[in-house]
Amino acid sequence: MLATLIHAERDIRVETVPDPVLSTGPDAIVKVVAACVCGSDLWPYRGVTPTREPHRIGHEFVGVVEEIGPDVAHVAVGDFVIAPFYVCDNTCANCRNGVSTSCLGGGWWGGNDRQGAFADAGQGERVRVPLADGTLVVVPGPIPDELVPGLLTLSDVMGTGHHAAVSAGVAEGDTVAVVGDGAVGLCAIIAAKRLGASTIIAMSRHPERQALALAFGATHIVEERGDEGIARVRELTGGIGADQVLECVGTKESMDQAIRSTRPGGMVGYVGVPNGGPELPVRTLFDRNVGVNGGVAPVRGYIEELLPDVLSGAIEPGRVFDLELPLSEAAEAYAAMDERRAIKVLLRP
Amino acid sequence: MLATLIHAERDIRVETVPDPVLSTGPDAIVKVVAACVCGSDLWPYRGVTPTREPHRIGHEFVGVVEEIGPDVAHVAVGDFVIAPFYVCDNTCANCRNGVSTSCLGGGWWGGNDRQGAFADAGQGERVRVPLADGTLVVVPGPIPDELVPGLLTLSDVMGTGHHAAVSAGVAEGDTVAVVGDGAVGLCAIIAAKRLGASTIIAMSRHPERQALALAFGATHIVEERGDEGIARVRELTGGIGADQVLECVGTKESMDQAIRSTRPGGMVGYVGVPNGGPELPVRTLFDRNVGVNGGVAPVRGYIEELLPDVLSGAIEPGRVFDLELPLSEAAEAYAAMDERRAIKVLLRP
Numbered sequence: 001m002l003a004t005l006i007h008a009e010r011d012i013r014v015e016t017v018p019d020p021v022l023s024t025g026p027d028a029i030v031k032v033v034a035a036c037v038c039g040s041d042l043w044p045y046r047g048v049t050p051t052r053e054p055h056r057i058g059h060e061f062v063g064v065v066e067e068i069g070p071d072v073a074h075v076a077v078g079d080f081v082i083a084p085f086y087v088c089d090n091t092c093a094n095c096r097n098g099v100s101t102s103c104l105g106g107g108w109w110g111g112n113d114r115q116g117a118f119a120d121a122g123q124g125e126r127v128r129v130p131l132a133d134g135t136l137v138v139v140p141g142p143i144p145d146e147l148v149p150g151l152l153t154l155s156d157v158m159g160t161g162h163h164a165a166v167s168a169g170v171a172e173g174d175t176v177a178v179v180g181d182g183a184v185g186l187c188a189i190i191a192a193k194r195l196g197a198s199t200i201i202a203m204s205r206h207p208e209r210q211a212l213a214l215a216f217g218a219t220h221i222v223e224e225r226g227d228e229g230i231a232r233v234r235e236l237t238g239g240i241g242a243d244q245v246l247e248c249v250g251t252k253e254s255m256d257q258a259i260r261s262t263r264p265g266g267m268v269g270y271v272g273v274p275n276g277g278p279e280l281p282v283r284t285l286f287d288r289n290v291g292v293n294g295g296v297a298p299v300r301g302y303i304e305e306l307l308p309d310v311l312s313g314a315i316e317p318g319r320v321f322d323l324e325l326p327l328s329e330a331a332e333a334y335a336a337m338d339e340r341r342a343i344k345v346l347l348r349p
Numbered sequence: 350m351l352a353t354l355i356h357a358e359r360d361i362r363v364e365t366v367p368d369p370v371l372s373t374g375p376d377a378i379v380k381v382v383a384a385c386v387c388g389s390d391l392w393p394y395r396g397v398t399p400t401r402e403p404h405r406i407g408h409e410f411v412g413v414v415e416e417i418g419p420d421v422a423h424v425a426v427g428d429f430v431i432a433p434f435y436v437c438d439n440t441c442a443n444c445r446n447g448v449s450t451s452c453l454g455g456g457w458w459g460g461n462d463r464q465g466a467f468a469d470a471g472q473g474e475r476v477r478v479p480l481a482d483g484t485l486v487v488v489p490g491p492i493p494d495e496l497v498p499g500l501l502t503l504s505d506v507m508g509t510g511h512h513a514a515v516s517a518g519v520a521e522g523d524t525v526a527v528v529g530d531g532a533v534g535l536c537a538i539i540a541a542k543r544l545g546a547s548t549i550i551a552m553s554r555h556p557e558r559q560a561l562a563l564a565f566g567a568t569h570i571v572e573e574r575g576d577e578g579i580a581r582v583r584e585l586t587g588g589i590g591a592d593q594v595l596e597c598v599g600t601k602e603s604m605d606q607a608i609r610s611t612r613p614g615g616m617v618g619y620v621g622v623p624n625g626g627p628e629l630p631v632r633t634l635f636d637r638n639v640g641v642n643g644g645v646a647p648v649r650g651y652i653e654e655l656l657p658d659v660l661s662g663a664i665e666p667g668r669v670f671d672l673e674l675p676l677s678e679a680a681e682a683y684a685a686m687d688e689r690r691a692i693k694v695l696l697r698p
Contacts, residue, residue: 093589094613099638102613167640240442255631264443264451267642274635279628282604286623289448291516291642293616295635 002349003124004330007054009047010338012331017056020120020128025071028132030081034148035061035122035347036321037333038085038156039182040273045334048275058123059085059109060155062148065136066126074133080143081136082307083122083129084300085109085156090134100300105131122155123330125349137303139311149318149346150310153187157344158306158317159299160271161187161248165195166302167294168244168269172196177233178218179258180248181209183320183344184271186216188246190315193217197244201236203229203257209343212319225257233261241266247294250275262290270294321346351698352473353679356403358396359687361680366405369469369477374420377481379430383501384410384471384696385670386682387434388531389622394683397624407472408434408458409504411497414485415475423482429492430485431656432471432478433649434458434505439483449649454480471504472679474698486652488660498667498695499659502536506693507655507666508648509620510536510597514544515651516643517593517618521545526582527567528607529597530558532669532693533620535565537595539664542566546593550585552578552606558692561668574606582610590615596643599624611639619643670695 003017020029035058043049044057065079075081088095088103095103107130110121120128129135139151150158161184170176176197178188181204192200193216201220202213210221222232234241241263247255250272258268259281271294280292309315323342325333326349333345352366369378384407392398393406414428424430437444437452444452456479459470469477478484488500499507510533519525525546527537530553541549542565550569551562559570571581583590590612596604599621607617608630620643629641658664672691674682675698682694 093587097589097612097614099612099614102637167638238442240446263446263448265446265448265647270635274631280631280634280641282623282629285629285641286619286644288451289516289644289647291640292629292634293640293642295638298614298638 001125002327003121004057004327005054006044006051006057008051010045012045012334014328014330017124020126022067022069023128024130025069026131026133027069028065028072028075028129028136029067030061030063030083030127030129031066032061032063032122032125032127032349034152035327035349036152037337037345037347039184039337041334042338043273043275045338056110056121056124058121060152061122061127062152062155063127068132072132075136075138079138080141081138082151082154082303083127083136084159084303087130087135088300089131090300095134098298098301100298101296123327123347125327135300137300137307139307147311149321150316152346153317153320154299154303154306154310156299157183157320158187158190159302160184160297161189162191162302162306163297163299164188164246164248164269164271164294165191166269168246168267170195170197170244173198174243175199175237177201177203177242177245177261178248179203179245179254179261180272181206181213182248185246185248186212186320186343187317188248189213189216189218190317192246194309194315199236201233201242215319229257230260237263240264244269248272255280259284259290259292264288264290267291267293271297320344324348350474351676352470353406353676354403355393355400355406357400359394361394361683363677363679366473369475371416371418372477373479374418375480375482376418377414377421377424377478377485378416379410379412379432379476379478379485380415381410381412381471381474381476381698383497384676384698385501386686386694386696387505388533388686390683391687392622392624394687405459405470405473407470409501410471410476411501411504412476417481421481424485424487428487429490430487431500431503431652432476432485433508433652436479436484437649438480439649444483447647447650449647450645472676472696474676484649486649486656488656496660498670499665501695502666502669503648503652503655503659505648506532506669507536507539508651509533509646510538511540511651511655512646512648513537513595513597513618513620513643514540515618517595517616519544519546519593522547523592524548524586526550526552526591526594526610527597528552528594528603528610529621530555530562531597534595534597535561535669535692536666537597538562538565538567539666541595543658543664548585550582550591564668578606579609586612589613593618597621604629608633608639608641613637613639616640616642620646669693673697
């Protein structure tokens, strides 16, 4: 079968790899219907994180179950399933606490060890899914093709934007600013609106992304950054800052923007993967009682909550996909996202 | 009148200063019944923060109103009042948001400018209170003398411990660890119990403080620190860490202890004044979804909530005062706290 591998910085190849086989009782084999490229895939693509040896890549996919192991009870052959961007048992203490990304028996797609338990990855024709009962969520069919992009966002970006909003405690009537106009930032706007925010400030300089932000529920656009951006947010929030700021980038600059745009007593919800680990300025947080909450989003636990709104069309996160390519053109998908020619690229095997 | 001044590192003097006079319409003059020394007063005492010129010191006091300005409406001469450790109008946007420490018109006791609006301080015979209506909370009298220590804790340590617990989101049935066995840490135990925590782990090495922690509601004592302390907390919490950890010290080590003792998806509530600004390790927080919330505690807003429980004896935070001295011996009060011979010292003018 075909699958995407990263060999080195800016070296993405679609190659023939062995078909996956069931290796444990709780496994399932999923035939991928759609996969996509994540903003965090760009860190190894850009060489920001090193690639020591070629390995499978991709952690967002939806598909149809082709085979199940003898211990699988909640997923059947033929089911349409959403896979979160990680593997979890959905039963351990951390999963029960809503933090399935810290599952005691779970792991990540596409590890360096190609033979390892979690070595399969999403950007391929098939994926072996360990802990299928815990990891996969079945979508009742039939699934019209136009719903596929929206369902695919539940594997990562929509749940991640939602996590930013939930972590920040967004509630009815709140004033929210969103730092980052990538797919996650745009989904955070959907999430903030869905949770009742009455003012949503999107920080974006890109006309197409601004348009999508407004379509998703943003009430204001702020193009400025740094001190000017903070001043604009304060102007729009009675001089004090936003109740919550959703940080969806992961750089030192974006986190600083978020912290200083938050009102005293407010909260930063952050889901941008911290690139290089910008440390948080505790004195700035302390003096103004600004909290910071979030992290790697436990999207598995959000799928059931968000799925009905995707199926009904109440939210349309699938609109973040502005380019669709065949799997064979995965390298172009990475280049398009790297060069910001596309917000997010959907790949069809 | 007599008041306490800090002249330099380890140089505390009680000196004769001019009696305070009303200077603005919203002022009140309060005759101090009891004041105390705060752990944060030890930073300048120890020279960790520099004292550039002699100035009044002390920010926790209760007393009786002696005079009021023409604009004061909610406080009357003869009222027994609690002063929070800062001045606030209790009407601005930040006060309404529950963050009166960020009051747009407020300020801090004992600034370096002895003639400034907020230059008065608590460790003296009398204090001029700006914005008396917003700052002071009246306690219905008569006030039995044995209630004075408990009421005095509402000016800072009890409200601050409560803020740690509220910021961390402590709720019924939660498992809470408290880092710090000073007066604030001990009050945080009271607060956690009051909010319904079922397991409260006090991290303390001092037998007398351990005894008070247990009396206040701690269910377990952990004497170890660092990796060993974290391992002990995990042993007591099903291997994953505490739901919330209340950080009541403010050093790099204590914050590290707190963050790493929190379970995935849990929250650190922190109120220890960050001494030197230990930066927070964002990657550690991100990977485990551990949030950090808190800051300089807006205790003014908590006084009404906590006061009935102090008056009824349901909580006894006044027990943190294990030494009482006349105001004239303020220097010994500082020394006793610095050398950890006393948890907290009450001063009587």
